[in-house]
Amino acid sequence: MTVFVIRRLMQSGLVLFVMSLIVFFGVYAIGDPIEIFISPEADQIERERAKAALGLDRPVWAQYFAFLGAAFQGDLGRSFVFNMPAITLILQRMPATLELAVSALLLGIVVGLPLGMYAGYRPNSAGAKAILAGSILGFSLPTFWVGLMLIMVFAVNLGWLPSTGRGQTATYLGITSSLFTVDGLRHLAMPALNLALFKISLIIRLARAGMRENMLMDYVRFARAKGLPMRRVVFVHVFKNILIPIVTVIGLELGSTIAFAVVTESIFAWPGMGKLIIDSIQRLDRPVIVAYLCIIVFMFIVINLVVDILYSVLDPRVRLSEAKG
Amino acid sequence: MTAPTLVVEELRTWFHTRAGVVKAVDGVSFSVDRGRVMGLVGESGSGKSVTGFSIMGLVDPPGRIVSGRILFGGRDIAAMPEDELRHLRGRRIAMIFQDPMMTLNPVLRIDTQMIEAIRAHEDVSRDEARRRARDALGQVGIPSPDERLAAYPHQFSGGMRQRVAIAIALLNRAELIVADEPTTALDVTIQGQILFEMQRLARQTGTALLWITHDLSVVASLADEVCVMYAGRIVERGTVDDVLDRPAHPYTAGLIGSVPSRNLRGQPLQQIPGVMPSMLSLPAGCAFRTRCARADEACASEPAERGFGAGRVARCVHPLVEPVP
Structure with missing residues (x-):
């Protein structure tokens, strides 16, 4: 290792x-x-x-x-526009983007995984068909349009949620985030949902396909022949098997969500890194662009490493071959 | 004379597909006594595996047991609700599957898969369950069972995996073990060892065995009685010696003639001409008549079951030995 x-x-x-x-x-x-x-x-x-x-x-x-x-020496240059170190500038904006991306991804897992597993467990039920149709919508509707529709419905027509900004933040355990205040959560809800929509659809697809494939495997029949309750067969035997591809995709998605939350951040005026990079490109703030891309690449590398390690935890067959290599 | 462990009466398991009704098992009757081995022989698609899965209550849609009774311990399995069936499976009726590479869950350790099989039925501590799992591994001849418990399935060879699967079937001291071609995927030396172990087990513990196979030589060395299946029906049933030495049904004779033998070296093998007809369009009357040399017009009507003495029956209008009224 x-x-x-x-x-x-x-x-x-x-x-x-x-x-x-x-x-x-x-x-x-x-x-x-x-x-x-x-x-x-x-x-x-x-x-x-x-x-x-x-x-x-x-x-x-x-x-x-x-x-x-x-x-x-840890210095990625100074911003021409803000006249401060580019890395400080980016790190200032990073928490906002991170909390948005992580919330969106968690939403994707919490909503997508159970729905996808159900759709794969009962593929012929009406519920499964509705879930599948929903996931097609989630895939094909453009993010900016969904974002605008969310604003129109929940901010303009119903007036339930604020449409822009990050809201109040609070510090808890050394982390400053809007996740810890009600106002912050109200601000986070729409952008997170907007960003999560694609992820929910993706995880539904993966979970459903994995479920359908694995339920037909001999090991499922054997587990049932042992007299195990169906919930143990599904939530232990099948679940551990379908998790392998899902973890890979979630890891890669986390990276791309952080790097490319640009559209959502622009629509909801979310003060994150995506908005910073767009502004910097427009002003040709060279050091910020370079520093941003370096940080993003570094982040992808770290995420991929974590995914590989997780993968070997989940799949014992991988663990063995890595030990040899 | 105690009651038989298993009595199957006029079992019909049909698959309702779009192309029509496939009568995979169509009126099958037999019984297995305590400590005895029943061989269920037939070609691929003759319905022998479906018979095994019907006894386990593991027939998946579109398949369904449409009529008949499966009496086990005085209860009818065919009419049992899923919840009760689950308590029967693995505890009183165990099953061993054909392909040992596929039946164990690749991402769970052997001890997990064995302990859960015990704890699904009995309220015992993990340590106690683990001890029993270890003993079962030792019983099927797996060296250093203590260490092997912590291994994953991919760290075992095919033969060893099948031993693990057999050990799992033995865990709860089942009264009946349904073995669906468990030695087909193994090489002959391993096959011999496993057959020997299973025979010893049946004798010692009084476990009844239903051994499903297409291999007559396995039946000859292992079973006490044999049922020969063709196109969803039992065409001949009797003790192994009677059936293999003096077959009454032409199909049984054909199967025996297809086995290569040392004594007939150099002579061409006899074979049964043609292939089994599609289960969707079986000929009326005797299903074997299209491939049978002895067939005539009389075979177009359903042949009745006729006795040939000493519990031996066959369904044939023109049997090879004289019926005993």
Whole structure:
């Protein structure tokens, strides 16, 4: 296991390096941020001075090595716009996005897993067909449209829930989150549901397919022949088997939800990282874009590692082969 | 003379499919005494496995027991509610399946799968259940059972897995064990050992065995009595010696002729021409008449069961030995 983790960490370092290279030069090719910051009336001297102050007068490879050198010391550059370290800026916004993504994912599991398992257990029942139809809607309706509809129904027409912002936060066990206040939860409800809709559908599909496939397996019949109650057959024998693919997908989904909650954050004016990256791209705030992408890639690496470890906990066959490798 | 452990009377298990009604088991009757081994022989699709699953109450839709009685311990299994059936399964009637690679749950440890089988029926402590599980593993010849309990199924070979499955069937000292081709997937040396163990078990503990197989040589060495099934019906029934030495039904004779033998080296094997007709369109009368050399017009009407002495019966208009009225 230790060997496995060390090997994965080394691979991850390489991935991070290659990614930083691509992102840095990619962002360089987009355009010159000076054109956006400096007022059109500024003369050539002011322009050169601003360029020098931001370090943009040097050749691109020199800029890259300066960035790399600073990155090793934990400094991913300063935002041109906010004039503060990019990493601080992103970390400030991260809790908001994390709580949104985690809530959405939990919602997806809590709602999707039981519905999917039921739909797979009784595939011919009316309930199963309704669940399946619902999951098709969840897959195919665009997120922004659902978000707007939610606002229209629950904020505008019914007036039950606030439509924008994060609401009041509270600190509990050192974590500041809107999960701990009623106002915060009211603000979180709609964006989380909006973001969760796709995940619920996805987990329904996975759970249903896994359930249907596994219920036909010989081991289920054998477990029943042992005289086990059906709930033990379903919730222990089958459940542990269908969990394997679901954990993989949930892990990957968590990463992409955090990275790409952009649409939902924009609609509900949620002050998270997604909104920050969109704003930064519009202003060509190069250090923030680069730092953001580095953090996202790092996060994906960590999540994948956790998923792999979880996978080996769930599936004893994987555990054995890893021990050899 | 005590009452037989199992009495099956005119059992009919039909599958109502879209293409029509498949009469997988159509009027099957036999009985198994305490400590005796009954062989149930037939080709694939003859209904022998469905007979076994009917006795376990594990026939899944679209299959259903439409009529007949399965008397076990004075009660009719065919009319028993699922809840009572569950208490019977694994405790008083156990089953061993054909493919040992598929019957054990791949993600649960052997001890989990054995202990749950005990604790589903008896209120015993985990330690006590574990001790019994270990003893059962030792009984079927698994070396160092204490360590093997903590292993996962994939860490066992096929033969060892089947021993584990047999050990699970033995856990609650069932009065009847239904074995559905348990040695088919194993190589001959392992097969021999397991047959020997099972025979010893039946003699020692008084457990009745219903041994479902297509292999006549297994029946010859293991069973006391044999039922030969064809297209959902028992065409011949009697003691192993009688049936195998002097078959009355042409189908039984054909099966015996299809077994390669050392004595007939170099001679072409006799075979039964053709294949079993589709269960959806069985010929009227004797289902075997389309493949039978002795068939004539008289076979087009349903042949009655005729006695051939000493508990031996066959359904044939033109039997190979003279009936005893």
